[in-house]
Amino acid sequence: MDPVTAKRPPFDWQAEIDAAMNEVYRVAIETPLELMHRVSTSAGCNVWLKREDRQPVFSFKLRGAMNKMAALDNAARERGVICSSAGNHAQGVALAAQLLKCRAVIVMPTTTPSIKISAVRTLDAEVVLKGDTYDAAQAHAIELAENDQLTFIHPFDDPHVIAGQATIGRELLQQMPTAPKALFVPVGGGGLAAGIALAVRSHWPSTRLIGVEPDESASMLAAIRNGAPIELNSVGIFADGVAVRRVGQHTFTVCNELLDDIITVSTDATCAAIRDIFEDTRTVVEPAGALAIAGARQWAATHPDSGDLVALCCGANLNFDRLRHIAERAAVGEHREALFAVHIAERPGSFREFCKVLGEVGVTEFNYRHSSDALARIFVGVALSDGLTQQASLLENIRAAGYEAHDLSDNELAQLHVRHLAGGRSSNDGERLYRCEFPERPGALALFLETLGDDWDITLFHYRNHGSDYGRVLVGLRSTEKRSLGPEDRLDALGYRYAEETGKPAYQLFLK
Numbered sequence: 001m002d003p004v005t006a007k008r009p010p011f012d013w014q015a016e017i018d019a020a021m022n023e024v025y026r027v028a029i030e031t032p033l034e035l036m037h038r039v040s041t042s043a044g045c046n047v048w049l050k051r052e053d054r055q056p057v058f059s060f061k062l063r064g065a066m067n068k069m070a071a072l073d074n075a076a077r078e079r080g081v082i083c084s085s086a087g088n089h090a091q092g093v094a095l096a097a098q099l100l101k102c103r104a105v106i107v108m109p110t111t112t113p114s115i116k117i118s119a120v121r122t123l124d125a126e127v128v129l130k131g132d133t134y135d136a137a138q139a140h141a142i143e144l145a146e147n148d149q150l151t152f153i154h155p156f157d158d159p160h161v162i163a164g165q166a167t168i169g170r171e172l173l174q175q176m177p178t179a180p181k182a183l184f185v186p187v188g189g190g191g192l193a194a195g196i197a198l199a200v201r202s203h204w205p206s207t208r209l210i211g212v213e214p215d216e217s218a219s220m221l222a223a224i225r226n227g228a229p230i231e232l233n234s235v236g237i238f239a240d241g242v243a244v245r246r247v248g249q250h251t252f253t254v255c256n257e258l259l260d261d262i263i264t265v266s267t268d269a270t271c272a273a274i275r276d277i278f279e280d281t282r283t284v285v286e287p288a289g290a291l292a293i294a295g296a297r298q299w300a301a302t303h304p305d306s307g308d309l310v311a312l313c314c315g316a317n318l319n320f321d322r323l324r325h326i327a328e329r330a331a332v333g334e335h336r337e338a339l340f341a342v343h344i345a346e347r348p349g350s351f352r353e354f355c356k357v358l359g360e361v362g363v364t365e366f367n368y369r370h371s372s373d374a375l376a377r378i379f380v381g382v383a384l385s386d387g388l389t390q391q392a393s394l395l396e397n398i399r400a401a402g403y404e405a406h407d408l409s410d411n412e413l414a415q416l417h418v419r420h421l422a423g424g425r426s427s428n429d430g431e432r433l434y435r436c437e438f439p440e441r442p443g444a445l446a447l448f449l450e451t452l453g454d455d456w457d458i459t460l461f462h463y464r465n466h467g468s469d470y471g472r473v474l475v476g477l478r479s480t481e482k483r484s485l486g487p488e489d490r491l492d493a494l495g496y497r498y499a500e501e502t503g504k505p506a507y508q509l510f511l512k
Contacts, residue, residue, distance in 0.1 A: 016163040023070040045306035053316035062092030067164030082150040084141035087116025089155035094123035107141035113319040156191030157248025169199025179204040181307035186291035187211040188242030190251025197258035212295030215264040241288030265294040268333030335387035366463040
């Protein structure tokens with residue numbers, strides 16, 4: 001905590017928010033409040049999204065940063081400012097410093113997405129990368145502040161910062177004609193939640209104010225249960241914008257008094273919310289930006305007739321290369337995909353027989369490698385149209401057909417690693433490897449296997465649905481005594497594109 005800030009007398013919060021309204025909009029804009037039509041239909045109530053991702057730096061953080069820096073005297077501005085941030089607060093400080101023409105030093109964790117580092121440098125701030133977590137970066141920033149006589153701009157635990165974030169609440173009061181049933185706000189250090197609560201609590205006394213945290217970094221929930229801020233032993237960094245080990249004293253005091261509840265959401269639920277927001281707005285937000293929608297969806301599921309719900313999207317600074325992981329986890333989080341491990345007989349035709357048990361369900365992934373055991377183990381992902389009900393029914397049908405099967409849908413090891421590692425080397429003499437493409441439609445995989453028939457023993461099979469028009473399969477084939485045609489004849493009959501990979505280095509090095 002900034003020791004100077006800690007010594008200030010208690011704020012007149014409403015007066016400070018009034019003052020912030022005069023400063024914040026020098027860099028910020030009033031962001032829209034939009035009805036999420038698809039999410040509302042799914043949740044069974046009106047769900048509104050406050051679009052702070054539409055700010056010039058794609059995050060709400062510039063509000064608090066601008067308000068704090070506008071309150072500094074000329075001498076402090078001339079010396080310059082410093083902050084620690086995973087990216088969004090950093091951009092806010094850098095933008096405000098650019099406007100106020102003062103030096104800005106930004107200390108960021110080494111794990112910060114490159115898109116945020118580049119954005120800060122574009123705003124002419126000096127970037128220092130230090131530590132793997134926000135807390136390590138903060139400790140280094142405080143040390144530099146003392147050594148270089150820079151003013152430390154705290155990302156959340158400062159009354160001026162909190163008052164700046166409260167301007168979002170003032171906007172909501174003007175944008176919502178009637179008080180919503182509940183308002184969901186993402187919580188990291190607590191500055192955003194505290195500010196909005198201070199702005200709306202007295203005007204919307206019946207509205208439930210609910211903070212939303214990732215279940216792997218629920219520092220505010222831990223503080224409230226403890227009766228004071230407490231440091232978590234570890235925090236997950238998937239939602240890096242809210243990955244805070246310890247909340248602030250100012251923010252804790254306000255949130256403890258004014259919030260009605262804190263709920264936590266999983267990584268899968270957060271990824272599903274990112275997809276929800278994309279489908280409604282065609283905008284891809286960062287994980288922290290989707291927390292509130294995830295919380296609203298979770299809350300609405302157990303609160304029928306919820307009325308109007310408001311969720312705050314706090315940012316959209318996302319590295320493009322994280323999208324594949326998010327898409328995979330979203331499918332599981334929305335119960336649109338189930339992952340099963342199944343034991344089948346290691347004999348020709350058993351693979352095709354198992355596929356018949358699945359029926360017309362869409363297959364999202366299929367991993368298999370021939371072994372010398374009597375039983376083969378396959379890893380299969382299936383698309384769900386009826387969520388958990390269909391997931392349970394599929395598992396029951398597979399087991400009823402005599403297969404040993406396990407549901408791995410909620411298994412972290414399976415999701416993060418096993419689905420990508422299933423397979424390995426195998427000494428299959430005469431094996432030939434083919435890479436194939438076929439139109440992505442129901443029944444296409446079954447047709448592929450049916451056409452191959454029993455003339456060729458399948459020794460390897462890897463298939464993943466990449467969300468495109470074509471499915472991609474890697475298949476290993478070994479001839480049987482019943483062989484009448486070569487594999488090329490069978491593949492040609494399908495009319496699918498294919499290429500043999502048997503002699504290629506990747507096969508020889510890793511799969512042969």
